[in-house]
Amino acid sequence: MIPAPVDYVEAESADAAIAALTQHGDEAKLLAGGHSLIPLMKFRLATPTVLVDIGRLGDLSYINDGGDHIAIGALTTHRALETSALLQADAPIMAHVASQVGDPSVRHRGTLGGSLAHGDPASDLPAALLASGGSVVAKGPNGERVIPASELFTGFLETALAADELMTEVRIPKATGAGWSYQKFNRRAQDWAIVGAAAVASGNGDGTRVALVNMGPTPMLSSAVGSALSGGASAADAAALAAEGTSPPEDLNGDAEYRSHLARVLVKRALDEAGS
């Protein structure tokens, strides 16, 4: 399978990438690791006419201590997340979830920004961002804005990023010592989650955030579980509500009822492990 003909521009800086997006409009697509976009282009499900390659923008690959949060450059690979001592200490769910993505070769190339901007409901890192209560920084022709995770995922493979915006940074509030869990259910090691559940018990009295993988058109927070927990429900009672407000997809791996069952079981396990 070969992608349709396409023009290619290598951006030398974030600003150059934004200028190229502004110039080419909807026809252009950013290319980071390419591990979501290139498969789509090979199937010709995506046919951008211009690729703006940001894959080698080294200054957007970093993991820094930002005080109350960890600041992660959008071009940071899954491998770098997985092996970061800073993340393991202060936002351990991000390091762990990155280690659950695909296989080692995928993790060498795929980036955090690409995974979040792609917005696939079946992917792992969006759920970790949602459960962590993180945010992303979007940079466009008119400057920067911060988008909270809860407002990032707007539809199937759609995000709040505008066509001329570049995600530059991902911010994860520190959760040093807080309970957390990621439950990914699949049949073969390298596969995507049939259903997944991420939970982070925030240390600052915010309660526990629970996010679901592959339970609807977008990566999502479970508000039913969250509000039951803040209302004092037990983990078992809260987890029983995990399928509320979801619209799980149906495929060869399972129908909606099976996925709803998995969501309840995985959320219970996640809450138990996170100590909620």
Place this chain on the structure above:
Amino acid sequence: MQVEMTVNGQSMSADVEPRTLLVHYIRDDLGLTGTNVGCDTSSCGACTIHINGESAKSCTMLAAQARGTDVTTIEGMADNGTLHPMQQAFMECHGLQCGYCTPGMVMAATSLLKENPNPTEAEVREGLEGNLCRCTGYHNIVKSVLSAAGNSTNGGSQ
């Protein structure tokens, strides 16, 4: 477009269409047919090569994305006719049957040992999760990697 990269230690420069996949550039333009295409959907690992020493699936990369990098294919592993210790271990431990997955397995396994020089059996199995063997010779593949780890780490666990 013009792309330059180093392949197996040699500087290469070619005029390719931007949509050219790295695996096609390697096989069709450079004639290095040791890198195989199995699934063509980034699942099987037959096309695994190294980009700057790290394993990558060359069916899921554009040649353009490798511009300026150091690419190693299976042809670059032996040193003047002397097999790489990983190749030698595959030979000694019967780590291949039909051989189709082998170049990718060797590339993934050497990348794994670079990151984890003395892996446990479970770590080898997990480290090779992105590489499929249709002959299902996993047992001897894992044995080969453990044996190579022993060789390259002065008396590792095997």
